[in-house]
Amino acid sequence: MVASLAVVACVPPPAADPSPGLDPGLRFATTFGDADGNRYVAGHATIATERVLERPLGETIQEPVGWIVGVADGDDVVLALADADGTLEGFRRSAGAMASETLNISLTSPGTPPALVAGDGALVIVPPATSGALGTNALALKTGGLAFVSSDGAVIISDGTGNRRLEVNALVDGRLTVSSDRRMAVLVNPTDRYNHGVVGDRFEAAGVVFVSLDTQEVVSEMTYDEDVIEGMVGMFADLDSDGVDEFIMTVSNVESGARLVVLDAHASVVAESDPIGQGGRWRHQIAVAPFGPEGEIELVAVRTPHIRGVVEYFSMRSGRLVLVASLEGYSSHTIRSRNLDMAVAFDADGDGQVELVVPNQRKDELAVLKRVGDDVEVVTTLPLGGVLSSNLMAVAAADGSVILTAVTSDGRLLIWD
Numbered sequence: 001m002v003a004s005l006a007v008v009a010c011v012p013p014p015a016a017d018p019s020p021g022l023d024p025g026l027r028f029a030t031t032f033g034d035a036d037g038n039r040y041v042a043g044h045a046t047i048a049t050e051r052v053l054e055r056p057l058g059e060t061i062q063e064p065v066g067w068i069v070g071v072a073d074g075d076d077v078v079l080a081l082a083d084a085d086g087t088l089e090g091f092r093r094s095a096g097a098m099a100s101e102t103l104n105i106s107l108t109s110p111g112t113p114p115a116l117v118a119g120d121g122a123l124v125i126v127p128p129a130t131s132g133a134l135g136t137n138a139l140a141l142k143t144g145g146l147a148f149v150s151s152d153g154a155v156i157i158s159d160g161t162g163n164r165r166l167e168v169n170a171l172v173d174g175r176l177t178v179s180s181d182r183r184m185a186v187l188v189n190p191t192d193r194y195n196h197g198v199v200g201d202r203f204e205a206a207g208v209v210f211v212s213l214d215t216q217e218v219v220s221e222m223t224y225d226e227d228v229i230e231g232m233v234g235m236f237a238d239l240d241s242d243g244v245d246e247f248i249m250t251v252s253n254v255e256s257g258a259r260l261v262v263l264d265a266h267a268s269v270v271a272e273s274d275p276i277g278q279g280g281r282w283r284h285q286i287a288v289a290p291f292g293p294e295g296e297i298e299l300v301a302v303r304t305p306h307i308r309g310v311v312e313y314f315s316m317r318s319g320r321l322v323l324v325a326s327l328e329g330y331s332s333h334t335i336r337s338r339n340l341d342m343a344v345a346f347d348a349d350g351d352g353q354v355e356l357v358v359p360n361q362r363k364d365e366l367a368v369l370k371r372v373g374d375d376v377e378v379v380t381t382l383p384l385g386g387v388l389s390s391n392l393m394a395v396a397a398a399d400g401s402v403i404l405t406a407v408t409s410d411g412r413l414l415i416w417d
Helices: none
Strands: 027-029 040-044 052-056 065-073 076-083 088-094 097-101 115-119 122-126 146-149 155-159 162-166 183-191 204-212 217-223 235-237 246-253 257-263 269-272 283-289 298-303 310-317 320-328 344-347 355-359 365-372 375-383 393-396 402-407 412-416
Touching (some): 065 115, 204 246, 344 402
Antiparallel strands (some): 115 122, 283 298, 365 375, 402 412
């Protein structure tokens, strides 16, 4: 057991984020995977219908289960599930079998996506801080402690040096993400001027600030006068392969609807996609990964996931996000839900190319999609035997093998590896 993972009150002392130089014995995970918000897992699997393990949930956790979070612990993978009331249940996948895992807490705030830290046989659920906003994630820090959005819109950084309060007017249900160079993105300046409400309420962020986790100061920011950042989270990824993470978000307005926007480290716009062309139409950014047929870095999103759902792949070229391929018939989100993590990317068939795993429109089946030439092809489909109720969680074990997990609305945990 690692003493530094013990939970004191509601704030764990030294945990870790996935920064370079992180103690390899400790790993932090959210329901969207690593803290960068990019739903891409570097690993490989051979996902197939016949290679699924089904496990009923325990007696304490109730249907439906909304959240799964998982992390590698040596050769094992440990999982924590949360239902709508915040009841938690733990599992450990070891040597091809699934067993129950005791968690340090049994209850979290209802509707709050869990986060966890694992290492050297320990598994610690990171509980929400007592002053934290509901529905957002805590971000474990390399320096120890955590960062979180408070219920009054401040960002709190709490570690061994004390508590730092940043008055940034954060979106209180916004989720924090962090880049490889330790810039934390915070969605700020909530507004109801774009009353779409696709992710649960009428408020969206009007801007974003980047906070250095080293200096604990705001280092850059941008805001829109008319547009909004539609959704609760953006993502960091090196989209142009220059060694520095960009920040990708969905921006919307009443005239033209949603477009994808890329910011550099100074919060300046460096690329945009074409907008959908109609207000009240959303794009859900999912992942940046080497999706391309020759390993090209591409950004994948789902256009109008509630209306026919088109999976779109974009390439960044000369200051534009250019649509290079698409396929209709998929949904990465349930309207009004705060679960934005129903799709994930990894090498799902073991051929060295990254695929996207995403539900169909009915959410009773998963599809594994691959970029081939100028098209997108279905590699395989995975019937769920029910309707997906949770996020999709993919975790790479120490040997690089990936397991994929999901929970159905009738209370079954499904695991593919």
